Amino acid sequence: MRLLILGGTGPSGIALIRKALEVYPEGTVVAYARSPEKIPEDLQANALVVIIKGTLEELDKVEQALDAVDAVVSALGPLPNQPPGNPIATFYGHLIELLYKHRILRFLALATASHPDPHDKPSWKFAALVTGVRTLARNAYSEIVAIGQVVTTKGKDLDYTIVRVPFLTNAETENVVAGYIGDAKIGMILTRKAYAAFCIAELEKREWVKTAPMICNAA
Template identity: 50%
Template sequence: MRVLVLGGTGPSGVLIIRELLAAEHTVVVYARSPNKLPEDISSDRLVVVIQGTFDEDDDSSLRKAMEGVHAVVSSLGPTTDVKKAPFYPGNTPLATAYARIIHVMHDMDVKRLIALGTASIKDPNDKFNLAFWVLVNGVKTVAYNAYRDVVAIGETIRGDGKDLVWTIVRVPLLTNSEAKDRIAGYVGDGKVTTSLSRAAFAAFVISELEKNEWARKAPLLSAP
């Protein structure tokens, strides 16, 4: 399978790429700063690196990256640096990027999208849970513009991408544990917790890519 990875230079993106390579998939990495990729990834025979942005005037680069791919996997998300939160732009830049991505997917006949989300994106299957209420409202309070962008990402994927086979993988607080154990469910189901390792997120993404168990759904992924 040929997979386009967005957000591949971040910590979760790198783990996703490694999981894809371990499964012998061809990986196209579309990145603003490809030099941030580990050397062993950028030099791998199964990796194609294309530099570009999601700006409107860089449409040709995104289309080049999308050529011949079977699926798009994205770990794009707002910064988690609390110090930068007050300076996050208020024009929902990531949701705008997703609108452009989905438009190109339509044009290039790419149907599968797996995208990173958070519990700020609501789902009809969610129930009230105090821990998640505190978590989401904490983010909304200290990083309102980032919160708005994440919510808008969910709306964009469900709206503009309604005819795609999409999965929004909602995550709680991410850790650097190497554990890959995880459970998928919904907020308030009595199973999911408020933390997850990036390694488990990456492993789930590759599993979902191959099995399509959560098509057009937005599971909440967490550590057991």
């Protein structure tokens, strides 16, 4: 397995890199990052980690990072002070074109409850969360909505999974359940390690292709 991880300098991305190395001890992890110095030193020194420095606008470097890759997992997500213009979704539009060009079909993208799924049921907790984000962090809300739209439309021929997450924590558990908003088992807390464990397992399990599961820690 040769895996490209986007957003690998943040806590969730670092968790993805570590889990990928654990599950695929003979594989290769390509980390595409604007600031690779933020990647922990032990990962920088790991011979199985290939680090490529570049921005979301440098598509030639993105294409270089895609060379011989089997799948892409993105931990890119908006910040509370996200700039306008949906830069991540715009990048995904270009990335999807490159995925088709290189015949890379497996793509996991990060999202939140702001991206609705037809299987969702009513939930006052998640409705309140989305309303709060839409009100207080409008650009972040717009970014997630745009991410969902570009992946499900332009990326409709990919084997995509939109991995939706609630509040993220740095606790140690990897216990994770997946479902849809409104399911009794779906809560509001998820550790980053559980997020990483779900994503790396889902690459080959393929239980959620062309869907948008909401994941959380098991009760």
